[in-house]
Amino acid sequence: MRHPDVVVAGAGVVGAACAEALSRAGLRVLVLDRGAPASGTTAAGEGNVLVSDKEPGPELVLARASRRRWPELLAELREELGPAAAEAEWEPKGGLVVATTEETAAPLQGFAKAHRDVGIRAEPITLDEVASREPWLTRKLTAAIHYPEDAQLQPVLAATTLLAAVRARGGEVRPGVRAVGVRRGENGAVQAIRTDRGEFPCAAVVNACGPWAGAFAADCGAPIAVLPRRGLVLVTAPLPPGTVQHKVYDADYVGAVASGDAELQTSTVVESTRAGTVLIGSSRQRAGFDETIRFDVLRELARKAAALFPVLANVPVMRAYGGFRPYTPDHLPVIGEDPRLPGLWHATGHEGAGIGLAAATGQLLAELFTGRESTVDATPFRVGRPAVAEEVRA
Structure with a gap:
């Protein structure tokens, strides 16, 4: 050229x-x-x-x-380009944010209200509605917010x-x-x-x-x-369609995203892919470009995911991967x-x-x-x- x-x-x-x-x-x-x-x-x-x-x-x-x-x-x-050359597996599946303790329920509801005040669709739903949307999700919840605008692509x-x-x-x-x-x-x-x-x-x-x-x-x-901020993700074997239907995460994920702490933080995030695998995260740590896959972190991610979706407890993990995210102080x-x-x-x-x-x-x-x-x-x-x-x- x-x-x-x-x-x-x-x-x-x-x-x-x-x-x-x-x-x-x-x-x-x-x-x-x-x-x-x-x-x-x-x-x-x-x-x-x-x-x-x-x-x-x-x-x-x-x-x-x-x-x-x-x-x-x-x-x-x-x-x-034509459909074959422009496939990105776009899925407007929506998100489900849940609280699993009394301490996190009120902050989650307050966060959702702040979203509604600026025009975001943040819909409180009952535990019965949660069960209809995510049948395999734990019933040990104290609050749930549905975000229809959340989406996923490959x-x-x-x-x-x-x-x-x-x-x-x-x-x-x-x-x-x-x-x-x-x-x-x-x-x-x-x-x-x-x-x-x-x-x-x-x-x-x-x-x-x-x-x-x-x-x-x-x-x-x-x-x-x-600066680089390291994260790890687990990938399960393929599961039947509908096992996990939304991006589902515990309310503590929002705090981890906004934190500037350099030390390791984990929060529960579970979502499926079009191939049927389930992605389990997430972790955050500022450790330079150290590529070490820490098994204690993977165990923590697996433990938290199984608490949120008990059906995952006996599902085999195919692989784990890590990467570096570009972090700014603000x-x-x-x-x-x-x-x-x-x-x-x-x-x-x-x-x-x-x-x-x-x-x-x-x-x-x-x-x-x-x-x-x-x-x-x-x-x-x-x-x-x-x-x-x-x-x-x-």
């Missing part, structure tokens, strides 16, 4: 969504990744597209925009579909190329991206390196506070151009919500890049906010 207008560093679902939206806007896009496309954080994700786990504020606004955009975007790509399929659209529009995707910085021109702006395979001239670079985004930004001379993504380095853009810091937020992130970044009116207010996600970047010029 000719010199690209934009190089996207990172072929996970966020980078793929940015590349798709930029190519849709008519830009020539090159996507680079240190490994295979969608083989990092995206491959270790559960495919959640959630509004239920976010408190009212900027991230929830972005999540709602992304929840609207995902089915529209997938429909557009099916029309453009993250690797979603990312590869987005990248297929980039290729179809004349862009390029190159795996096995690690970005190591940028070259600036005489005016101080980005002139090329530097990689372990040489330089690629371009007018702009999008840092979508996920957990490695902080390191890449530092290599570019514009550091941002993005729990908000970083989306936009870096004011310290013209031509360097960031789309990272989504932690465990990147799959759900990707569609709106790509759309927002492309709108900012092309100067169009943005779908959501980009100010909360700006690079120069105190929690993320230091020594940023006003």
